[in-house]
Amino acid sequence: MKYGSIKNIKEELLSDNWYRLYKYTYEYQKEDGQWETQQREAYDRGNGAAILLYHPGKKTVVLTRQFRMPTYVNKNLSGMMIEVCAGLLDGDDPVACIRKETEEETGFLLKEVTKVFEAYMSPGSVTEKLHFFIATYDDSMKVGDGGGAEDETENIEVVELPFKQAMEMIDSGEITDAKTIMLLQYAGLHKLVIS
Numbered sequence: 668m669k670y671g672s673i674k675n676i677k678e679e680l681l682s683d684n685w686y687r688l689y690k691y692t693y694e695y696q697k698e699d700g701q702w703e704t705q706q707r708e709a710y711d712r713g714n715g716a717a718i719l720l721y722h723p724g725k726k727t728v729v730l731t732r733q734f735r736m737p738t739y740v741n742k743n744l745s746g747m748m749i750e751v752c753a754g755l756l757d758g759d760d761p762v763a764c765i766r767k768e769t770e771e772e773t774g775f776l777l778k779e780v781t782k783v784f785e786a787y788m789s790p791g792s793v794t795e796k797l798h799f800f801i802a803t804y805d806d807s808m809k810v811g812d813g814g815g816a817e818d819e820t821e822n823i824e825v826v827e828l829p830f831k832q833a834m835e836m837i838d839s840g841e842i843t844d845a846k847t848i849m850l851l852q853y854a855g856l857h858k859l860v861i862s
Contacts (some may be wrong), residue, residue, distance in 0.1 A: 671695075672696040673694060673695050673696070674693065674694050674696075674702075675694045676692075676693040677691065678691055679691075679692070681708065686710060686711055687710070687711040687712075688708060688711075689709050689711060690706065690707075690708050691708070692705075693705060707792075709792060709793070709794055710792055710794065711793075711795075712755065713755045713756055713757065713795065714761075714796045715753055715754060715755045715756060715764075715795060715796075715798070716753065716761045716764045716768065716797065716798040716799075716800060717751050717752065717765070717797050717799055717800065717850065718752050718768075718780060718799075718801065718850075719751050719800075719801050719802075719850035719853070719854055720751075720769070720775060720777075720801075720803075720804045721801065721803060721804070721830065721854055721859050721860050722805060722860075723803065723859065723860055723861075726829055726830050726860050726861070727830060727860075728827070728828055728830050728833050728851070729752070729775065729825065729826070729827050730750060730751060730827075730828060731750050731751070731773065731823045731824065731825060731826060732747055732748070732823070732824040733747070733748060733822060734746045734822065735747075738843075743843075748843070748844050749836065749841065749842050749844065749847065750844045751846055751847045751851075752765075752772045753768065753846060754767070754768035761798035762780060762782075765777075765800050766780065769802075770813075771813070771814075772815050772823050772825070773813040774810060774812050774814075774825065775804050775808045775809055775810070776808050776809075776810045777808065778802075778808065779802060779803075780800045780801070780802045781801050781802065782799070783799050783800065783801055783850075784799050784853075785797065785798050785799065786799065786849070797846060799850060801853070801859065812825075813825045830851075830855075830860035833851055837852075
């Protein structure tokens with residue numbers, strides 16, 4: 668018996684103050700074939716891209732540190748997060764987006780990027796799908812200070828760390844950002860940086 672189908676979808680815009688929050692009412696077919704009415708809210712902020720910059724020779728990675736209000740209101744006492752470079756696509760293709768974000772946030776002008784996977788980050792409530800990338804870097808690629816786009820009030824600090832230390836920071840709870848953990852673990856599994 669087929670189940671998991673939906674029909675009669677009704678979309679209601681609840682807010683478009685920052686991004687868009689929608690309420691969906693629909694009928695969902697259960698495993699027993701019966702239909703039931705369900706309601707869910709979905710936050711649409713667009714899709715994004717994230718990248719881990721790594722230096723195999725120095726055995727280092729480049730991360731960022733910035734204030735994240737949603738974490739502050741959920742018991743992150745400083746509100747500061749250590750993360751890989753990332754940003755919303757805003758109409759760009761993922762490669763163009765991640766090149767632009769990398770230069771704005773870290774000051775590195777990338778030669779090549781490699782896409783490694785895609786993932787929905789919070790599929791129960793957020794529509795966003797992230798495109799995950801990796802790229803090597805070296806000092807010759809540094810064309811600016813980074814810190815983020817001035818008009819976006821990001822105040823980003825660029826952080827270069829030994830890969831081993833970054834992995835230890837996952838265990839210690841200093842790195843709690845999902846996209847960062849995923850890319851660091853990818854680097855570890857694929858032995859991109861042998862520590």
